[in-house]
Amino acid sequence: MVISQEAFSALQEQVQTLQAVFQKQQEQIHQQGEKIIDLEKRVQEVEAENVELKQHSETHILEDKEENQELKRQSKFRKTSLQKRASGNGAAIHNIGFTASLSTVTALGDGQIIVFDTIISNDGNGYDSRHGHFTAPITGLYAFSVTVMCYGNESELHVNILKDGQNIGVAFANGNHYDNGSKLVVVQLQAGQMVWVQHAIDPSGYKIHVSGNGAGFHNIGFTASLSTVTALGNGQIIVFDTIISNDGNGYDSRYGHFTAPITGLYAFSVTVMCYGSESELHVNILKDGQNIGVAFANGNHYDNGSKFVVVQLQAGQVVWVEHANEPSGYKIHGQGYSSFSGFLIQSY
Structure with missing residues (x-):
């Protein structure tokens, strides 16, 4: 069979066309393969993100559970505290x-x-x-x-x-x-x-x-004592100069004043001892100049007296101990026998 030149040329064109189509299809297959690889990577990334989100969610759930338990514990503690205050002990x-x-x-x-x-x-x-x-x-x-x-x-x-x-x-x-x-x-x-x-x-x-x-x-409180025997003047502030503790730095041993760092309910105690049998002592606990308590020692051979008071203070209010208006020269014992203490019971 003899093929004419024209027919042969036409066949060649068809072959070239098929080859071009095949090449294009190969390129498309290659591109689809790359897309499949990209999609597989993305699927793996999404799966990893899902695992991470699940772990993060479980962690948050655990943290929320622990936080709720802590809130319940704090609520129980506050309830117990309120019950104790309501019982009358303040x-x-x-x-x-x-x-x-x-x-x-x-x-x-x-x-x-x-x-x-x-x-x-x-x-x-x-x-x-x-x-x-x-x-x-x-x-x-x-x-x-x-x-x-x-x-x-x-x-x-x-x-x-x-x-x-x-x-x-x-x-x-x-x-x-x-x-x-x-x-x-x-x-x-x-x-x-x-x-x-x-x-x-x-x-x-x-x-x-x-x-x-x-x-x-709570962590606001102090104790201070008097280091030496002191002769007291009329209405003299008693400066307890030896600090034993002073959490919150409310007590100032230069002036004998306690200044409330925060608003709340406070307790104060003072103990005084006469020096020998020379004198009796009346001392007052004052809040911003207002008398809130009196301690007395009768002067009979180193007698001592104490006073404990509970009082509400606003932040910045001041409490101190003062010799009552009596003749000057009455002596108060030092060496730790006379002391002044206070602490925060409950903040507001």
């Missing part, structure tokens, strides 16, 4: 606190630790009635109070409140017909630090009736 106390008393008359040796063997309350289990020690369960600001009573007219008593062996407060009872003395101190404790009450280095055999207690409070 204090929103974290669940750490104790009161213990001495069950029998006890003859004390030199430097003997006084073991309050009868537990009345012990929230947080910080107090150990076997050894007479309170061990701080958590770090915070704590208040401690001790009251001592002589047994009859046999003896006078000096007792110290100690923090890990450091003296932070002294209480005294002069032995005059079941005389008693009290001391309240506010002190910062680290978790694990210990506080106890110890008979001072006096002749052995002095006998005592005692009770003691302590509690944990």
Whole structure:
């Protein structure tokens, strides 16, 4: 069969056309392959994003669950605090606190630790009635109070409140017909630090009736004592110059003033001791010049007196202790026997 030149040329054109179509199809297939690869990568990225979103969502759900639990815990704590305040004690106390008393008359040796063997309350289990020690369960600001009573007219008593062996407060009872003395101190404790009450280095055999207690409070509070015997003028402000604790820096030992850092309900305690039998003491606790409490010591052989008050303060209001309007020259004992303390019970 003989193909003409014209037919051969036409066949060549058809072949070239088919080759061009095939080449174009190959290019399209290649492009589709690249798109498929891109789509597969995108699918993998989307799947990874979905996994990450799922993990993120689960984390948020867990965080929200933990946050809700914390909010419930805080709500329960506030409810408990309100219930405690409503019960009449006036204090929103974290669940750490104790009161213990001495069950029998006890003859004390030199430097003997006084073991309050009868537990009345012990929230947080910080107090150990076997050894007479309170061990701080958590770090915070704590208040401690001790009251001592002589047994009859046999003896006078000096007792110290100690923090890990450091003296932070002294209480005294002069032995005059079941005389008693009290001391309240506010002190910062680290978790694990210990506080106890110890008979001072006096002749052995002095006998005592005692009770003691302590509690944990918010971090605004102070205790300051008078370092030396001081002759007081008429209406003189008593400057307790030795700072034992001053969380929140509310107390100014230059002037004897406590200035409330924030608005809230505060508690204040003052203990004063006469110097010898020379004079009796009337001292006032004042809030911005208004008398809110009076402590009295009758001048009978180092007698002492205490006063505890609870008062609402606005931020910036000032509280101090002042000698009442009496003849000048009456003397107040130093060496830690006279002290001034205060702490925030509840902020508003």
